[in-house]
Amino acid sequence: xxxxxxxxxxxxxxxEKLVAQIVFKMLGNHPDRKDLTQDIYLKxxxxxxxxxxxxxLSTWVAQISYTTCLDHLQxxxxxxxxxxxxxxxxxxxxxxQEIAGDIPDASQLLSIKERSVILEKLxxxxxxxxxxxxTLFHKEELSVEEIRDITGLPVGTVKNYLFRAxxxxxxxxxxxxxxxxx
Amino acid sequence: xxxxxxxEEQFQDYAITGIADPGVMQHVAGCARCQMQIKAYQTLYxxxxxxxxxxxxxxxxxxxxxxxxxxxxxxxxxAWYLYGFxxxxxxxxxxxxxxxxxxxxxxxxxxxxxxxxxxxxLLSGILMTQSLEMYRNYQKKLTALNRKEIAx
Numbered sequence: 001x002x003x004x005x006x007x008x009x010x011x012x013x014x015x016e017k018l019v020a021q022i023v024f025k026m027l028g029n030h031p032d033r034k035d036l037t038q039d040i041y042l043k044x045x046x047x048x049x050x051x052x053x054x055x056x057l058s059t060w061v062a063q064i065s066y067t068t069c070l071d072h073l074q075x076x077x078x079x080x081x082x083x084x085x086x087x088x089x090x091x092x093x094x095x096x097q098e099i100a101g102d103i104p105d106a107s108q109l110l111s112i113k114e115r116s117v118i119l120e121k122l123x124x125x126x127x128x129x130x131x132x133x134x135t136l137f138h139k140e141e142l143s144v145e146e147i148r149d150i151t152g153l154p155v156g157t158v159k160n161y162l163f164r165a166x167x168x169x170x171x172x173x174x175x176x177x178x179x180x181x182x
Numbered sequence: 183x184x185x186x187x188x189x190e191e192q193f194q195d196y197a198i199t200g201i202a203d204p205g206v207m208q209h210v211a212g213c214a215r216c217q218m219q220i221k222a223y224q225t226l227y228x229x230x231x232x233x234x235x236x237x238x239x240x241x242x243x244x245x246x247x248x249x250x251x252x253x254x255x256x257x258x259x260x261a262w263y264l265y266g267f268x269x270x271x272x273x274x275x276x277x278x279x280x281x282x283x284x285x286x287x288x289x290x291x292x293x294x295x296x297x298x299x300x301x302x303x304l305l306s307g308i309l310m311t312q313s314l315e316m317y318r319n320y321q322k323k324l325t326a327l328n329r330k331e332i333a334x
Contacts, residue, residue: 016242017235024236034240041242053322116234138230166194170222177222 012041015061018140022062025132026069036072040065055149059142062150066132073128122172130165137162185209188216197223 019040023033030036043064051060123131129151136142136150147158188196188206196202196210197220210216279286 012242016238019242020236020238023238033238037238037240037242113234115229115232119229119233122229134230138227139233139235163191163194166223166226167190169226170193170219173226174218174222177225 008045011044011057011061015058018058018062019065021135021140022065022132023069025135026066026073026128028128032072036068040068043068055146059146059149062136063152066150067152069128122169126165126168130161130168133158133161134165134169187213188219193219193223196220197227 019037023037023040027033027036040061044061047064051057123134126134133147133151136147137144142150144155144158144162147153148155151158153161186209188202188210192202192206193216196206202210210220
C-alpha cells in the first residue's frame with residue numbers, strides 16, 4: 001500500500017459492505033464491532049503484500065473478516081456452528097414463538113424494511129456461522145466455492161450448513177404464516 | 183401423476199432454480215403440499231435477497247488510513263533488512279573475487295570457449311524463463327485486479 005491513503009480508502013469503500021455483512025451476521029449488535037472492523041482492515045493492509053492473487057481481493061478481505069470474527073467469538077462462545085438435527089425443529093419452533101405477534105401478516109404489503117426485520121427475527125436463533133453462510137450465498141450471491149475460500153470450510157460442509165439453515169428458517173416461516181399468507 | 187412428494191433438498195433446489203425433472207414438475211403442478219413448501223422457500227429467498235444491507239455506524243475510511251504509516255513503516259523496515267542482506271552478500275562476493283583474483287584466476291583460465299558458450303546459453307535460458315514467469319505473474323495480477331469486484 002506504501003502509504004497510499006487514496007488506494008486504502010478505495011479498498012475500504014469497495015469492501016466495507018461485505019465486511020459489514022459478515023461482522024453483523026457473526027456478531028450482531030456487539031459493542032466490539034468497531035474495534036473488530038478496524039482490526040480487520042489493519043490486518044488486511046498489513047498482510048496485503050502476501051496477497052497472491054489466487055482469488056478476488058474482496059474474497060480475501062472477507063476471509064480475514066470471517067476469521068477475525070470467528071476468533072473473537074470463540075473466546076466467548078464455543079457453540080458456533082453446531083446444531084443437531086433434533087435441535088432444528090426446536091429452533092424453528094422457538095423462533096416462531098419469539099416472533100409471534102411482532103410480525104405483520106404476509107398478506108399485508110410488506111416494505112423491504114419490514115421484511116428485513118422479519119428475516120432478522122427469524123435468523124436470531126441460528127448460529128452465527130449459519131447466518132453468515134446464508135447471507136453470503138443468497139444475498140451476496142457468492143458461489144459455494146467462494147464461501148469455501150472465505151470460511152475455510154469444505155464444500156460439503158458449506159452445502160450441509162446452508163441446507164440446514166434454510167430448513168430452520170423455512171420451518172419458522174411456515175410456523176408463523178398460513179398457506180394463504182405465503 | 184407421480185405420487186411421491188419431493189424431499190427437502192428438492193424443495194430447496196426447485197425454489198432456487200425452478201427446474202426439475204418433468205415427472206417432478208408434473209407432481210408439483212398437482213400437489214398443494216409440495217407447492218406450499220416451495221412457496222415457503224421462495225418467500226424466504228426473496229426476503230434474504232431484499233433484506234437491507236447493514237451499514238457500519240462509523241466511517242471506516244476515516245478510521246483506517248490514519249494508522250497506515252505505522253504498518254508501512256514495519257513492512258519497509260523488513261524490506262530494508264532483506265535488501266541490506268542481499269547487497270551485503272553480493273558485495274562480499276565481489277570483494278572476495280577482486281581480493282583473491284591472483285589465487286583463483288586459474289579456475290577461469292582453463293575454461294574453453296565451448297564451455298563459455300554453453301554457460302552463456304544456460305544463463306540466457308534461465309533469464310528468459312524468469313522473464314516469462316514475471317510476465318505471467320504480471321498478467322495474472324492484472325486479470326485479478328480487473329476482475330469485477332463484488333458489487334457492494
